[in-house]
Amino acid sequence: MSPDADLHRFLLDLRWDDIPRPAQDRGRLLLLDLLGTAIAGTGTALHQSVLRYARRNLSGGRARVLFSDATLSPEGAALVGGMTIDAIDSHDGHRLTKGHVGCGLLPALLAALDDSGRRIAGTEFLTLLAAGYEIGSRAGIALHATVPDYHTSGAWSAVNCAAISGHVMGLGPEAFAHALGIAEYHGPRSQMMRVIAHPTMLKDGSGWGAMAGVSAAYLAAEGFTGAPAVTVLAPEVAPIWKSLGRDWEVMNQYVKGFPVCRWAQPAVQAALDLVESHAPSADEIDAVEVHSFAEAIALCRRVPETTEEAQYAIGWPLAAALVRRRIGVAEVSDGAFEDAALREMLGRIRYVEDAAMNARFPAERFAVLRLRLRSGAWIETGWTTAKGDPETAFGTAEMVDKFYRLGGDVCSRDRLDRIHGAVMGLDGGTGSFETLLSEMFAAPRQGRRAD
Known part of the structure; x- marks a missing residue:
């Protein structure tokens, strides 16, 4: 099989029990961290701007938006969700991608699921999230290995979001391959150091990458074709993909202790x-x-x-x-x-x-x-590195504390408790996932920072 067919088969075959327990636990904590960051992000001008834009220009669908009462097209929900998480620079990242997997992955996955109308169990949701960390990490490493410019996460997360969205939509192998190629071609190859020199709401391009990836999957479903995805198919990146399903990159994500670069x-x-x-x-x-x-x-x-x-x-x-x-x-x-x-x-x-x-x-x-x-x-000091890298990972209690600190200015304590409980109980039955969905797709109770 070709590498894109291998990727298609990986998503079809992966089950919750295939994922090692440490990777299961890590994925759950990364989800909690993304949700805390998203809650904090709703208190920013960036969130309000992109939400107003999307309500006007990307409405008409049935995909709900993270911590909002809006309903948009799946592309719009992915864009707003990704930009809202990115609004507070406190989400997970991967050193070798020089960027962030979860920021675009979570809203793209949610948008595709919501638009499909599928009802899945919490373990299936966590399995898809874990698969996205595996694909996204490798896509980022592969893109950095095949181009000379230093680009934002949106460039390669588009490929990941196309893969995850295409899988949720049930694309066959041929359409799935086209989705990857469309996403790679249209992914925002934005220059990271430009936003470092001129910090604005552009941030790391993750929202645009999520939108591009979701759009690519829907285009492929309509018969739109794309060039072969170099970051998946090129012979020089084959070693990067060879470990898929064996070495778990979810364990190699870092977590930020502070909401800055x-x-x-x-x-x-x-x-x-x-x-x-x-x-x-x-x-x-x-x-x-x-x-x-x-x-x-x-x-x-x-x-x-x-x-x-x-x-x-x-x-x-x-x-x-x-x-x-x-x-x-x-x-x-x-x-x-x-x-x-x-x-x-x-x-x-x-x-x-x-x-x-x-x-x-x-x-x-x-x-x-x-x-x-x-x-x-x-x-x-001596040579100092920040805690939160894989070798110095935050423990469960520290991750939970961070979630409450991030969300505390915007959400009530009771609501944060419900979200926390639902995330930690996702492998315990359908009730936790339904609770989590209802909490994720509603506007937060406005606190002092969001007023």
Whole structure:
């Protein structure tokens, strides 16, 4: 069989019991993390803008939208869901894709299921989600291996979303192959470093990739043809796909501890480590020197004017960690940008690109932080990486705590409890999945940040 036929067969054959227990558990926690991030995302201007756009231009279908009362076309639901999750930079990622699988995958899967009218068990839903992490991770690695430019996640997540949507729709092998080719051709090959230089609502392209992937599957169902998908079929990427169903990439996803770009997180972690170990007050810190890899140093260094600038920054979250001893959604929201103490600390930071750290990127991301105190003493960290990588994974309790922190400003505690309980009980019968669907497809109770 050809590689795209192998992929089609993988989706047809995969069952819940085929997935190792650690991968099952990890997928469930990643789902909870995506939902917490999506809830937080509904409190942003980005969410409101894309929802208004989609209500006007992508309506007329029966696909419901994550944490909204809107009903749209499946393409529209995938777009809004992906952009809403991406609105808060706190969702999972994969080092070798240099991007994010779950952000586009979840809304695309939900949109295709909703539009199909299929009712499935919670374990089947988790199985499809796990399959998407396997396909999406490999699609991202393969695209980076076959093109010279550094593109956003939307470029390769389109292929993943086409595969998952096409499977839900019941496409045969030929139409399925065309869906992959359409998605690869039309996926947003957007340049990542442009949005790093100019942080806006464009973010990581995941919403557009989800929409492109879902659209590709529906086009293929109507007989539209696409060129062969190089990222699946090219001989040079064959080793990447050979491990499908054997090595579980869901275990290789990282989870962010802070709602900012992953590249900034080693520096933030270094700051939190120093203030915990040495307890200097903000007033005691005279100068800050951060050493990291080029992509981290290229992040925004000025006082942010928008939450997008704050999330794609290195200086602002570092200042927040040193002054407030935390970096949460509040620190990357409008209310924080006039904080005089944060602005002052930002002005004390010097940025140093480190060649040795460059050589370790993207497989490893490090930072070193040095603080000069007003006493004249220097304190510094060693090479620091942020927790949440596969080798330093957050435990269940930490993931659950993050979910409540992300959702707490927007949803009531009772509703968060219901979502949490439903996610953790998805393999216990049909009731949990029906509960989860009813909670996912309704507008959140508006809290102070979403007002």
